[in-house]
Amino acid sequence: MKLPPLEYACPASLSEAVALLAAGGGDARAIAGGQSLMPMLAFRVVAPTLLVDLRKPPELKEIRISADGVRLGAMVRWRDIEDDARLAAAHPLLKAAVEHVAHYQIRNRGTVGGSIAHADPAAEMPGICVTCDAEIAVIGSAGSRVIRADDFFVGALTTALEHDEIITEIRLPAWPANRRWGFREFSRRRGDFAMAAAALFYDQDAGGSAVNAHVGVIGLGDRSRRLPEVEAALNSQVIDEALIERAAEITSATVDAQEDIHASAAYRRSLAGTMVERALRSAAA
Amino acid sequence: MKNAFIGSAIERREDLRFLRGRGEYVDDLKPDGLLYAVILRSSVAHGRIVSIDVSAALKIPGVHAVITAKDMPGGAPIVPMRLQPLPEFKPFEQPVIAHDKVRYVGEPLAVVIADSVAIGEDALEAIEIQIESLPAVADWHVAKRDQNLLFEGPGTNRSLTFNAVRGDADAAFVNAPYVRRETFRTGRHYGLTMEPRGVMAQWDAAKGLLTVSGAAKVPFFNRRILAKQIGLPEDSIEMIENDVGGGFGARGEFYPEDFLIPFAARQLNRPVKWIEDRRENLMAMNHAREAEVDVELACERDGTILALRGHAHVDMGAYMRTNGAVGARNIAQFMAGPYRIPNVKLDVSLWMTNKTPVGTYRGPGRFETDFFRERLLDLVAQDLGIDRVEFRRKNLVARSEMPYQIATISPYLHEDEYDSGDYQATLDRCLKEIGWSEKAKLAGRLIDGHYHGIAVGCFIEGGGAGPKETARLEINDDGSISVYIGSSAVGQGVETVFAQIAADALEIPLDRIRWVHHGSTTYVSDGYGAYHSRSVVMGGSALLDAANNFKAALSEEAAKRLGCDASEITIDEDKVSGAGKSLPLAAFAGLTREGAFLNKKHTYSYGAQAAHVAVDAKIGKVDILDYVVVQDAGRIINPLTLRGQVIGSLVQGLGGAFLENLVYDEQGQLLTGSLADYLLPTASDFPRLRAIVMDEHPSPINPLGAKGAGEGGMVGAGGVIANAVANALQSFNPDLRELPLTPTRVWEMTQKKA
Amino acid sequence: MPTNFEVNGKPVSVTVEARTTLADCLRHHLRLTGTHVGCEHGVCGACTVIVDGYAVRSCLMLTAQAEGTKVTTVEGLSNDEALTPLQASFRKHHALQCGFCTPGMITTAHALLSEEPDCDADRVRDVLSGNLCRCTGYISIVEAVLDARSAYKKPA
Incomplete structure (x- = not known):
């Protein structure tokens, strides 16, 4: 399980990194923490001829929190999110979701940018991006652009990134004080990818009703998705036990689930409903 | 002193x-001039080899040789069976390298010798191979049709049927007042060792001495096989045992690589090392456990067991390997376990399939057969309206009956008896430790969203x-x-x-x-x-x-x-x-x-296990709240290491009960090809386990009084967990006949009658 | 081009193929064979080393990515005279059998206890869930790590 033959470069700046990726055509690939890419290289399911290490450009490592929201540099590690006490208030949903990412050692190297570039359908970070209407800032030979999360994730292990583009930042919109949220995940073992997870939030209006509900599911189908039918059922309603159960039923009825060696499709649909139910219950508590 | x-x-x-x-493990060795072996393995489960073209691989700088069956004078040697070497198995033994047919994904086709493992792997991609695919025999149900044969010679995919007999079961069933018949299945596991296998061979031409490092488990026996295959006297071969990163029955048997690497070292007159990588390990190391049984139990209405009868089918994979028959044989002989069952008639058929061949894995046959038996006992007790503890107590072999003759197995006629012990005593101790009488009140109750269940089972472990x-x-x-x-x-x-x-x-x-x-x-x-x-x-x-x-x-x-x-x-x-x-x-x-x-006799340590579980039925998750193993292993040499054996083997058993399963598709492709898919227990899965070791009854058949103790924890785990989960979910009348208990399976049990 | 970094307090300069993982570099080029390789795809944790204070999987890191870092392996956490308190605790609790996963357990536990000497059993289990052991069943490993906490607490 040795890596295929390849070259390695560690440019000091983003512009150099973009130039290297562009020159490499489709055969060059960016490496961030490497926690998803290295296993794929070991199995030789990918065989780039050049790896462009992104660890040097300093602008990729920052967590910036402002009235506009949370900006995560692409090279921010899970560990950095765990350690940043500000995020408990600035984005509690992000913080809660990241607790479920992989294991201790992986968290010490794995990055948010690497995770969303990899786009595993059962990974937490893409799910958070989709649920929270995140924007993904990227830079490439053609310049910089910002991609809506919903457009960024195309399918399983597939994104809208061009081969010479690098993710620079994930922008999560501001988190208002009256927001209620929940995150629930079930995996076979601690740290495994989700069999199903639910990430959700809603804001409470003066009358105590839910507005702006965002409900996302992870680990079902080819990518994380929001569930508009569930959101519609929640908006303008007071979240009570009956509504929570109804939300679970709608989830199970509408999610696109697939069978694999770990779970049947029917089980996954039911599980997604239960995850939404439990996340909603904790949000409403 | x-x-x-x-x-x-x-x-x-x-x-x-x-x-x-x-x-110092075998991969830590690096003699001067060392070359590295990498093995090309079949990606096709069943097929005829049309051609293997290695010319492009040989042109890669750093590649020294590519060895195929054609390079072996007299053809590829066959790996003989070590245990139960019956003539019936001969046609099904494995050549060290495929030459006409491939029969499982992972079967060796060629060996690349290179300056580094990485270069060797580059060369694998350059070998051109043509295989004409044949329909895959994906499981024993397909195998028994005998439409597609793995081996043409014998004309069947069934290599043997073992029979275990005690008394006259058929007669006992005729007049039995109560009979229950069930079908059970276990998953496919393997004795995954944290250190994958490895072989390093050095040929000293001047001395005529072949030194093989990485030996484990049975080095003397393996030397005999290798000497014959490679044409050297036994004393011209030294097998060196380095530190060994786990055995569990799977490591140290004679595998194809145990010939291929010494052969390469002698051909090239250079030290050659092969270290199995994890991807290979999943498809090359012996598999185990996959079995199905159709079994029935006959009882008096008062719960006295009269007879046990049935037919089990074991998925052997593609070849009969060195100890491949042991698990199947043990299913037949030990299904009665520690219970007094006067009449036994069990057949166990061994079916060849296009999967990785089977060998022993800790508690071979016993994990399977204990699940079948203990699950059946709980179902019968429920039917008869008898307390499941009293049912077991009534039928346990008593101390006064020792030594106790068990079913005789044939062919390879083997009579055996349990040597000593007080099976009631370990059961009593186990019930006391788990707090049975209090916990029994929780059975089936829903508390904070979790259904509680308890179960107890008894086991024996053969050794020595x-x-x-x-x-x-x-x-x-x-x-x-x-x-x-x-x-x-x-x-x-x-x-x-x-x-x-x-x-x-x-x-x-x-x-x-x-x-x-x-x-x-x-x-x-x-x-x-x-x-x-x-x-x-x-x-x-x-x-x-x-x-x-x-x-x-x-x-x-x-x-x-x-x-x-x-x-x-x-x-x-x-x-x-x-x-x-x-x-x-x-x-x-x-x-x-x-x-x-x-010594011709076996020791039998024994004990009881009990579990208290809580099931989150909506998501199919099972938490073990308490688990107690009580084992009497005769004279204890070191209680520290003995407890380590019991807990360690218990957790492997829990892996088999909940997590581990080697899954194949209908084409014979292994779908669980990484440690992200073949799931081992981790530190957070089973935090509440207890082992209690006793030494009340030393073995009378050896001067130490010791008994084997490496397997007991594992042997009982599947049955106890299955019964505890079924006990928790009793309000759903769960259909629990198969391991592992994945979340999907547990959830499905709650759906049918919900 | 050589890669320069520090291993167990000593500077090293190695020239390896770009595709060489840090694990293979440590084992086969620097001959520090205490670091073990059990899966090469980032699951088993046997290859865990400490890089700039963080426990990481050395099979998921290129040698070149270690440039300028300080790497600590199990050898760097050992001495000739006696077992360290963490090692002694593993021995006392019989927290190892075949020994293959042990270096990864030691490096991981050392990194954890260095940062969190007050961690509880759940945290220990959570952290060690990234290190597979096939022999012990983990109970004794968790006990050993908990018992070693006192050695990492700063004197009041």
Whole structure:
């Protein structure tokens, strides 16, 4: 399980990194923490001829929190999110979701940018991006652009990134004080990818009703998705036990689930409903 | 001095190197001129080899050779069976490299020898191979149709059917007032070791000596196979046992690579090393466990068991490997477990399929058969309206019935008996420890969203397989003592345990036992190794014999030198005394004596296990709130390491009950090809487990009184967990007949009647 | 081009193929064979080393990515005289059998206890869930790590 033959470069700046990726055509690939890419290289399911290490450009490592929201540099590690006490208030949903990412050692190297570039359908970070209407800032030979999360994730292990583009930042919109949220995940073992997870939030209006509900599911189908039918059922309603159960039923009825060696499709649909139910219950508590 | 090292929780001596990163495993060896072997494995489950073109691979710089079956004069040798070598199995044995057909994904096709593993893997991609695909035989249900044959010669995919017989089961069933018949299935597991396998071979042409490192488990037997295959006398081959990163029955059997790497080293006249990577390990190391049984139990209405009858089917994979028949055989012989079942008739058929071949994995056949039996017992008790504990108690073999004759297995006729024990006592202790009477009140109750369930089961564990083991003691130049032993170390702590036995036998301090040399063929005249929980029983008993011979020889020699009678000689720390004088032990440096232990009988340790689980029915998640294993393993040498064996094997059993499963598709492709898919237990899965070891009933059949203890934790786990989950979900009348209990399966049980 | 970094307090300069993982570099080029390789795809944790204070999987890191870092392996956490308190605790609790996963357990536990000497059993289990052991069943490993906490607490 040795890596295929390849070259390695560690440019000091983003512009150099973009130039290297562009020159490499489709055969060059960016490496961030490497926690998803290295296993794929070991199995030789990918065989780039050049790896462009992104660890040097300093602008990729920052967590910036402002009235506009949370900006995560692409090279921010899970560990950095765990350690940043500000995020408990600035984005509690992000913080809660990241607790479920992989294991201790992986968290010490794995990055948010690497995770969303990899786009595993059962990974937490893409799910958070989709649920929270995140924007993904990227830079490439053609310049910089910002991609809506919903457009960024195309399918399983597939994104809208061009081969010479690098993710620079994930922008999560501001988190208002009256927001209620929940995150629930079930995996076979601690740290495994989700069999199903639910990430959700809603804001409470003066009358105590839910507005702006965002409900996302992870680990079902080819990518994380929001569930508009569930959101519609929640908006303008007071979240009570009956509504929570109804939300679970709608989830199970509408999610696109697939069978694999770990779970049947029917089980996954039911599980997604239960995850939404439990996340909603904790949000409403 | 009077010692009592035996029975004491002595900290292990091997830990001193392992904890500091100073162990020496086979991949840590790097002799000058070392080349690396990488193996091309079939990606097709069943097919005819049309051509293998290695020319492009040979052109890659750093590639020294590519070996295929064509390079072997006389064709690819066959790996013979070590245990139950019946003539019926002959046609199904595995060639060391495929030459006409491939029969499983992972079967060796070519060996690349290169300057590095990475270059070798580059070369794999350059080998052009054409295989004409044949329909895959994906499981035993397909195999039994005999439409697509793995082997044309025998004309069937069934290599054998074992029969286990006691009394007259058919007659007992005719008049039985109560009968229940069920079908159960277990998943496919394997004895995954944390260190993958490895072989390094060095050929010394001048001396005509082949040195093979990475040996484990049964080095002497493997040397016999290799000598014959490679055309060398046995004494021209040394098998060296390095530190071994886990055995569990799977490592150390003779595998194709155990020929291929020495062959390559001799061909190239260079040291060659092959280290299995994890992807290979999942498809090359022996698989185990996948079985299905159709079984029925006959009882009196009062719960007295009258007879057990049935037919099991084992998915053997593509070839009959060295010990491949053991699991199937044990399913037949041990389905009755520790219970008094006067009439038994069980057939077990072995079906060849296009999967990785099967071998033993810790508790072979017993994990499977204990699940079948204990699950059936709970169903029957429920039917009869009898308390499941009383049902078991009523039918356990009593102490007064020992030794107790069990079912006789044929072919390879084998009669056996349980040696000793009080099965009721371990059951009682287990119930007390788990707090059965209180916990039983929780059965089936829904508390905070979790259904609670409890279960208890009883098990036996066979150990101490013969025929023989050999040990030797020798005085070193500094007067310390070395132990040389044929038993192998696979992580179970034999250096410490044998030092304890030797120090007690010689009545000297523990630290006077300087070295314990084990496993390698260079240490004793003959050795048999580590399998069937035999190291302590057989090796320890051989060591006692060696100690007697050694003391006699030392006394005689010392008496001569000290001018006294041998009976007056005493050994004390580092000196030998007699007639008021003494000599240092160092004065006898080089004195050595061998001893042996022969045994045809088996030890049977036994015990009971109980579990308290809580099931989150909506997501199919099971939490173990408490789990107790009580095991009586006869005389305990080291309670610290014994408890380690019990808990360690229990967690492997829980892996099999909940997580582990090697899944294939209908084309014979392995779908669980990484550790992200073949799920092992981790530190957070089973935090609440307890082991209680007892030594009330030493084995009467060996001088130590010891019994095997490496498997008991595992053996009972599947049945106890299944019954605990079924007990928790009783309001759903769950259909629980198959392991592992994945979340999907647990959830499905709650859906049908919900 | 050589890669320069520090291993167990000593500077090293190695020239290896770009595709060489840090694990293979440590084992086969620097001959520090205490670091073990059990899966090469980032699951088993046997290859865990400490890089700039963080426990990481050395099979998921290129040698070149270690440039300028300080790497600590199990050898760097050991001495000749006696077992360290963490190692002694592993021995006392029989927290190892075959020893293959042990270096990864030691490096991981050391990194954890260095940062969190007050961690509880759940945290220990959570952290060690990234290190597979096939022999012990983990109970004794968790006990050993908890018992070693006192050695990492700063004197009041």
